[in-house]
Amino acid sequence: MEKRRIYVDYNxxxxxxxxxxxxxxxxxxxxxxxxxxxxxxxxxxxRLEEAxxxxxxxxxxxxxxxxxxxxxxxxxxTVFQALRRVASxxxxxxxxxxxxxITTAIEHPCVLNSAxxxxxxxxxxxxxxxxxxxxxxxxxxxxVLSERTLLVSVMMANNEIGTxxxxxxxxxxxxxxxxxxxxxxxQAAGKIPVNVDDLKVDYLxxxxxxxxxxxxxxxxxxxxxxxxxxxxxxxxxEDGFRAGTYNNIGILGYGKAAELAKKxxxxxxxxxxxxxxxxxxxxxxxxxxxxxxGHPTDVLPNTLNVSFxxxxxxxxxxxxxxxGIEASTGSACASGSLEPSHVLMxxxxxPELAHGSIRFSLGWGVxxxxxxxxxxxxPPIIARxxxxxxxxxxxxxxxxxx
Amino acid sequence: MPEWLYSDTVKDHxxxxxxxxxxxxxxxxxxxRGLTGNLICGDQMLMLLRIKDDIITDVRWKTYGCASxxxxxxxxxxxxxxxxxxxxxxIKPEDLVExxxxxxxxKIHCSVLGDKALRKAIDDYLAKTGRPGLFKEAxxxxxxxxxxxxxxxxxxxxKGARSWEDFQAATKIGTGCGKGECKTKALELLHEYAHxxxxxxx
Ligand code: FES
Numbered sequence: 001m002e003k004r005r006i007y008v009d010y011n012x013x014x015x016x017x018x019x020x021x022x023x024x025x026x027x028x029x030x031x032x033x034x035x036x037x038x039x040x041x042x043x044x045x046x047r048l049e050e051a052x053x054x055x056x057x058x059x060x061x062x063x064x065x066x067x068x069x070x071x072x073x074x075x076x077x078t079v080f081q082a083l084r085r086v087a088s089x090x091x092x093x094x095x096x097x098x099x100x101x102i103t104t105a106i107e108h109p110c111v112l113n114s115a116x117x118x119x120x121x122x123x124x125x126x127x128x129x130x131x132x133x134x135x136x137x138x139x140x141x142x143x144v145l146s147e148r149t150l151l152v153s154v155m156m157a158n159n160e161i162g163t164x165x166x167x168x169x170x171x172x173x174x175x176x177x178x179x180x181x182x183x184x185x186x187q188a189a190g191k192i193p194v195n196v197d198d199l200k201v202d203y204l205x206x207x208x209x210x211x212x213x214x215x216x217x218x219x220x221x222x223x224x225x226x227x228x229x230x231x232x233x234x235x236x237x238e239d240g241f242r243a244g245t246y247n248n249i250g251i252l253g254y255g256k257a258a259e260l261a262k263k264x265x266x267x268x269x270x271x272x273x274x275x276x277x278x279x280x281x282x283x284x285x286x287x288x289x290x291x292x293x294g295h296p297t298d299v300l301p302n303t304l305n306v307s308f309x310x311x312x313x314x315x316x317x318x319x320x321x322x323x324g325i326e327a328s329t330g331s332a333c334a335s336g337s338l339e340p341s342h343v344l345m346x347x348x349x350x351p352e353l354a355h356g357s358i359r360f361s362l363g364w365g366v367x368x369x370x371x372x373x374x375x376x377x378x379p380p381i382i383a384r385x386x387x388x389x390x391x392x393x394x395x396x397x398x399x400x401x402x
Numbered sequence: 403m404p405e406w407l408y409s410d411t412v413k414d415h416x417x418x419x420x421x422x423x424x425x426x427x428x429x430x431x432x433x434x435r436g437l438t439g440n441l442i443c444g445d446q447m448l449m450l451l452r453i454k455d456d457i458i459t460d461v462r463w464k465t466y467g468c469a470s471x472x473x474x475x476x477x478x479x480x481x482x483x484x485x486x487x488x489x490x491x492x493i494k495p496e497d498l499v500e501x502x503x504x505x506x507x508x509k510i511h512c513s514v515l516g517d518k519a520l521r522k523a524i525d526d527y528l529a530k531t532g533r534p535g536l537f538k539e540a541x542x543x544x545x546x547x548x549x550x551x552x553x554x555x556x557x558x559x560x561k562g563a564r565s566w567e568d569f570q571a572a573t574k575i576g577t578g579c580g581k582g583e584c585k586t587k588a589l590e591l592l593h594e595y596a597h598x599x600x601x602x603x604x
């Protein structure tokens with residue numbers, strides 16, 4: 001019998017939507033180089049611009065403000081590098097004036113590492129703390145925000161715990177201080193309403209494979225007038241801001257995925273949230289002594305991060321996998337270092353609990369029955385690991401969500 | 403596609419750990435007890451031994467640890483039954499890893515835990531029976547995360563380790579907290595061993 005497989009790791013990546021896939025297979029016939037002037041090239045170009053419009057539409061942005069990149073990491077790096085150029089002299093040293101960057105402790109590694117790189121060049125970087133729910137501490141933010149602030153970069157929704165930030169408020173403060181505002185919306189765009197004008201951001205990062213599109217394609221929104229320099233030098237593609245032959249098929253697939261994400265946004269928020277809450281409530285009812293991490297209400301509709309005190313993350317993950325459930329863990333042992341998830345540490349979960357945390361991220365394709373199966377399968381696995389655990393008195397922690 | 407991340411042996415021992423104690427440790431009267439690891443680092447291991455005439459007659463263990471830690475300790479627990487404590491004390495983690503059909507490099511440190519707990523238990527037994535330091539030889543822990551002692555480093559040295567990287571390759575020292583304290587101490591020891599054994603450092 002075919003083993004049951006339930007994929008609940010949609011924040012890591014999503015499968016290709018079948019409609020997107022079918023479209024992409026047809027698109028393979030479009031071989032013209034979108035930079036060429038002949039009709040094959042022009043045809044490819046026209047299709048590419050349609051995709052650009054669809055991606056812009058997803059975030060309420062004019063097509064011309066959308067630049068295609070290879071994905072979220074490139075988009076984020078582009079922003080940091082562009083602002084580095086703005087604030088450096090020709091030798092790369094920061095100029096006087098705006099040389100400070102504000103970001104958070106819970107960003108994706110590509111933002112954390114971009115910020116760390118700028119720090120190594122002499123920029124000042126603040127990694128804002130977050131509260132127990134993962135929300136940026138606005139007071140701390142106000143304290144470090146000043147006329148020296150060059151860039152504020154805060155992710156819209158966290159990949160591990162799903163907490164959604166108050167980007168508009170953060171952006172308004174940034175603008176008032178004269179700083180540029182960037183948000184990494186890789187996990188948000190396509191899952192919750194995202195509108196660049198409502199959010200008042202200057203830059204916004206997106207990715208194709210998080211919304212049932214292909215991997216290796218993403219986009220960066222750049223408000224007109226915001227500084228931009230190419231990360232990749234070469235030809236004049238993307239108005240000279242991102243060189244390299246167009247990834248036609250990827251872009252067209254991404255455009256289709258963005259179009260579908262926009263169309264389905266409401267249903268997604270509604271249906272997936274129901275499943276997530278079903279999973280949350282079922283686990284809370286059936287597994288004693290667990291904690292839900294993240295914000296109780298300002299949270300992605302698909303993300304559920306649970307700490308299982310007394311059971312270790314990688315063991316749980318592999319125990320689930322043997323039962324056909326594919327989730328992810330913030331436990332370090334799974335990734336080879338002993339460091340627990342920086343996000344869980346930042347929200348104050350503590351290493352002992354962080355090591356026993358599992359992220360279930362849901363998406364289209366997960367059914368009510370799947371959730372029931374997970375709810376039935378998890379308790380004995382946890383009970384078993386707890387029974388063999390050296391942690392005899394399982395720490396009791398208050399649940400932040402009920 | 404491989405159906406499982408690690409070897410089949412690891413899978414078998416992970417899903418069916420041998421000699422694991424599912425109850426509280428008070429349910430298993432024992433002659434020796436060794437607890438090692440640190441919950442902060444994400445793993446902990448408890449080893450309980452029954453010993454008669456220096457022979458390990460039975461063993462139970464408990465862990466808060468990953469699949470590799472569970473599997474390697476399960477294999478270890480089978481290996482040491484009926485063994486003289488002196489032989490058990492000198493079991494090398496590499497032998498266990500081999501028995502398991504290998505482990506990814508970044509999981510080797512997990513397999514060291516059971517071994518450390520076992521030695522602690524044996525030391526505990528020796529102390530209880532009035533033979534302190536028979537195997538321990540007054541070793542001190544250099545890397546608190548992984549319980550690597552100066553004895554371990556000395557053994558590695560005698561087998562040819564001449565640099566921090568060599569120490570790491572042999573013992574996985576310093577792959578825990580990242581504070582670097584153990585590195586400083588280990589490099590001092592390296593210097594010391596070079597003196598003692600009259601060899602030049604590479
Ligand atoms: S003491 Fe932590 S890695 Fe050695």
